[in-house]
Amino acid sequence: MSDLDQFRSEIRSWLEENCPPEMREPVRGDEDMCWGGRNFEFQSEAQKVWLERCAAKGYTVPDWPKEYGGAGMSPAETKIFRREMAKLGCRSPLSSFGIWMLGPALLKFGTEEQKVHYLNQIARGEIRWCQGYSEPGSGSDLVSLQTYGEDKGDHWIVNGQKVWTSYADKADWIFCLVRTDKEDKYRGISFLLFDMETPGVSTKPIKLISGSSPFCETFFDDVKVPKDQIVGELNRGWDVAKYLLGHEREMISGGGLGDGSPSLGAKMTGAIGLNGLGMLDDQILRSELAQFDVDALAFRAMAEKFMDEMKAGKSHPAQPNMMKYAGTELNKQRHELVMSAGGSDALEWESEASRGGKKPREWLRTKANSIEGGTSEIMLNVISKRILELPDG
């Protein structure tokens, strides 16, 4: 037996022994996810135990170094670990912007002290993070942001407003882009971390076309941020932000993969019905679903290739933009088809049968996929400039 086979069987038996049966049920929605943090209320004892067991082994962040709360797994081991989790249907023990977004940025740009302190908190699910990037006047043109941190010697005083801050009302800390030099557009931005309980921070939820949402507006009114809470160099926060956006784009691109079922068409047989030949009883929709399945299966292969190339350092640095573009466009198409197949049942917004309008709300929510984290049009700009190296206009 090779070392990796040995590793696989060890992981499998650990998961079988330690993952509670309730944590092997499919995730029904946001309410089943474990977000951690100071104020998080566990949905069940099983959810709590699963997080604790994983955190103790470093399995919430298997590929991070052990000294920062990870398990120090190699890329090949991480892939095996995730495959085994998927095979047993284990839920992710911890969903976290700290893991997906801030962590990778800290690993690259943080001081040793910051890594030990913040990464361990993230890995154990102790602190829940939110992201302060967009502002009312700075969406696609993010670099024009106006939230300002005035230098007061050993601290900054931050004033301004962020928007589309996911879970700002539930998060403990924020990683935030703040202008620290008004003269230099790109080099005048710093990447600051601060506690959401700091006096002067307030939040207000945003209601979307899909109903209530995790998004908030976040306001800063004379918020005091100590100088050691900066990641990377002063006025060079844009480098950190760009790096982190790459990770965010990867994360959102995963949406195109759906829930892991290999075929949308096969899932829709119940809603549409089969004709005497065993084909979906709507030839045009069948054809659209089959074309979607081709695209979705191909994108699944792309996602696997992309992850493998990333881990091996073979991926083009701008490739996450392609993944984000293709994955989000695919996910929007998926939900258009789900709505078509669902007919009038899929229009129900509040009934019990529709589980509170799950389909129409998800359908509407996916429309944001190609807007948040950089619009599809911005992704195409980046691909054309950085990968195809087409000239500037």
Add this chain to the structure above:
Amino acid sequence: MPLFLDDDQSMLQDSAREFMKAEGPVSHFREFRDKNCKDGFSHGLWKQFAEMGFTGILVSEEDGGLGLGHVEAGVVLEQIGRNLTPSPFLTTAVAGVAALNHAGAKLRGEYLPGILSGDTVLGLAIDEKSKHRPDQIAMAAERSGNGFKLTGQKQFVIHGASADMLIVAARTSGSAGDADGLTLFAVPKDAANMDVNPVRLVDSAVAAHVKFDGVEINADSVIGEVDQGGEVLGALLTAGRIGSASEMVGVGGGAMDITVDYLKERKQFGSPIGSFQALQHRAAHLYSEMEIAGAAVLKAQQLLDAGADNAALYVHMAKAKASKAANLAVREGVQMHGGVGMTDEYDIGLYMKRDRALSEFLGDTNYHTNKVAELHGY
């Protein structure tokens, strides 16, 4: 196994890239087209393919080949696609060899050495109508003496007139639509009562209509088992389909590259047209589709080489996806080239023609998309 080429496969890619660029570039294709070559490819280049070891990629080591897989065959085919290199590689060394690997020692000994040395060319006589419908094969092979008598007709037999042997799919029992009852035959070019009528195609390849008017062949010419040809045919079709998908990834990728270069060169309104966002976004979308198609094809090849259960699904998916993406590449290519894209002088139109023929080869995007639905049970 990570989903990218390993070191050996990357080395093969480097040598195939250099070889095709030096020996089989688009100018080579033009040369053979312009002299109206009856074969549509160079026998000298086919010998060179053999010297490079390419023709033995799918031949087992036991039979003197390299014993490699579909990933390696695909690596060579992608470079063929990028350069529009005319050769019998796909029909002979990929699809043909995949069938011959199921044959007995006698047939293998008769044909594999010639393929390994670059002397032998095979033709695939599968299709009977203008659309690929292998489950509707009706051509009859009746028992006759010590062998069989073939009656019927085939079309779209690429290199049919230059081939030393045709692999012919025919019915030895049952009727069109039955799963059992198919048999594959190795029919030598000089068989009596066989009428081969070559026609030039849009991509300048030469394909034949072949009429079988009671062609007598002996029982030794059966590839695999009588009535059990479905499996051999399946191996042939699978290899040919995924191989043509790789070639289309090359055709689409080549078309995209020359188009992106053109966007950087061509100036209008005082600027390179590639600085206009309307074209940038379309080029970026195309890049995305070509990347995904490449990943889909490689995934299918890895699954095939590993003998995975879901390989068949992935092969149908990959052929459908590669067709769609390459088709987008050549259409966008011609449009973004503008007027010169319509001229014979520029290469982009040649890519469009090649893509059209490859897309139709062994099932178009609709055929394979439908198979994906069927395999998913809807």
